[in-house]
Amino acid sequence: MSVSMLSTFVKPMHPEGRRFVAIAAVLTLALFWVWEPLGWLGAGLTVWVYYFFRDPERVSPTRADVMVSPADGVVSLLEPAVPPAELGLGPEPRLRISVFMSVFNCHVNRLPTEGRIETVAYRPGKFLNASLDKASEDNERNGLHVVLPDGRNYGVVQIAGLVARRILCWSEAGQTLSRGERFGLIRFGSRLDVYLPDGATTTVRIGQTMVAGETVIADLSGQQNEA
Template identity: 70%
Template sequence: MKMHETFLKPMHPEGRRFVAIFAAVAVVLFLIWEPLGWLGLGATIWCYYFFRDPKRSVPQREGLIVSPADGVVSLIEPAVPPAELGLGDAPRTRVSVFMSVFNCHVNRAPIAGRIVKQAYRPGKFLNASLDKASEDNERNGLVIEMADGRNLGVVQIAGLVARRIVSFVDEGQEMQTGERFGLIRFGSRLDVYLPDEVAPQVALGQTMIAGETVIADLQTDAPARVAQAI
């Protein structure tokens, strides 16, 4: 990787009009009062950074479930998947990844498979780090059927600032691990509902990289990971 590629990341097309709006406002602010213009320029750079879409090194071994989002693991607990996904009433292990407004917000498929269900539900815009955000907030969920017939749920959840969930995929579509499937604008959360009897290999507070960090491994019976902050 070249030095400039460390700092200059490609931007997802979804962000172009937002960057253009921020830039236009910055120009107006410069005309009004130069210090305000510099603030507008800073906001424009942040907007570009928010919509960055860097390449990721996706692990290729079968059976690895990777993080669908950049951010921090905020919850690991048993939870019943959203009813609209049709995954039943039994609790599954849910791993929640919270994204701040400084994280990359392009979401990636946690594992290869076919999208057998996509369901959008309008809702509130509570702080996405709260447990009840999974039930009350606007969300868009996918059910991915894997090659072995098992399924996995992944849910995009709008947050306190987020006001738009974007999906790039359709029901029936085949996806590869790490493939881009959507984004959420301006702060949010992703929930992954693991298949039965699959233990998470991440810990609370762990930093996640979408498409790279392994959440779980279908080919191991290792217990859930325990970690300590030091």
């Protein structure tokens, strides 16, 4: 197999996944000892765990006036909504784009566009199906209030799902991140909400497949029409 073909199937793994792959591998060895067919099931589980924590390189657009998807997945909601109060984005509705991640998507989260993190706010909650609208209000979540270089702001919120039990965010208030830069991860199925800044227009539609860090979800100049 050539190097290019190998890189198509073998992706780098995020360090967060190492212990889970190790646990799955030990379980697989035990299952092989008990009964070989069970061992092969365990081997499949180990591959899936590795695949879940894959962290491929992404190339973000160079245009300064666009926002990219923070997650792999599918656009599940596209509507005006009031941002979570803890983010400090105000009480007025903003256009919200929700990207739902299944357990088969890459779960590393990336910043939609360049900005300084003003606030990182975690709130405990329930673990409802992340595709539901009320998950934005009721589920465990972690949100970032980001200030653009031009002074406008936006929010991006990690939302735990039905089987997700851990939201990770390694970015802190005061940091300035570039478009597509990794800021967190959610384990085992979840959702990302983006609350657009004033004047931005969406370029996606419900059901569209997203690639984190690459798929353009909004135009900051406001010159494009909503998809």
